[in-house]
Amino acid sequence: MRVSLPLLAGTMIVIAMAATPRAQRGGGGGGGMPPGQFGGFQLNRLEILTADFQLTKDQKKAVKALLDDAHKGAAATRDALISSHAALGAAIAANKGQAEIDAAVKQYGQKAAEMATLEMKTLGQLVQQLDVPQRGNQAAVRSAFLLMRGIFLDAKKWDSVPDSRSY
């Protein structure tokens, strides 16, 4: 049996229609793309802050410098947080008594509070660098608040794609 020309033409039209949504999704950042993603790439913290607050070039530089310094300054708090958590794990593994485990739990809670305070103080400093209209952008401030959690947990850098690390 021979394939007729109208049938082949119809087939090609349907193929084109089936392919169209894929082509439309290829557009970066817009349309159905989730916020914080551009062309399928996930944004790192600085890119998110830049987009959310619409930072100027100078502001972006200042925010980066602030967070670089804060990250350096957070080293001792991070080390203490991680080592206190490890100590708690070691106490459990060594089947230590409840009193010792409670002490390790308390120690870790204090270090967690120090880290949370440091993150929030850094958020305050970051927002202070912005213009009044930017500070009034509640969605962006909320986003920055969420973004600060665990920002200093990575010893190497803060400016990464946020992941599941927590404390």
Added chain:
Amino acid sequence: MSRPSATALFATLVLVPIVLSAQNAPIQSGMGNDDTGAPKLSLAEPLPGEKMIDRLKLDDKTQAPEVRLLLMDASRDAAPVAQKVLDIRLRLGNLALQNNLEEMPAATEAYAAAATEMAAIEARAFTKIYAMLKPNQQPNAAPAFAMMAGIFQLSPGRGRGGQRGGGQ
């Protein structure tokens, strides 16, 4: 060799692109279509509990289901504490935004108390998990416990992989 029928050719030409197209479509649960402020889970990253199960090399049929149940129970106990931690964190954030450094030490102290409660829940859960481990699994306990840090927190950042809700 027989010629393919027009129907078979049509089906191949039309259905193959449709199936391929569907494979590239984003997986949507229906959640997160609107920005409700709820955390958006990234499908690319396994949940911390699953990462821990992998790290401990737990038996899929016996140990892993038991650990999942245990984590679920602990998660229920942790929910009010997690809310408390988040509330105090918000308070800390607001104080920082107002540059009200005088009231921060009290909020830090409250955070420490709540974080201690949370750590106690994590520790209890891990104690039970550790008791289930076979000797050859125990060396992985330390890195697995590290993965457990903050596992029950209402962490909006967890697993979101840079998908932000703000500024939109």
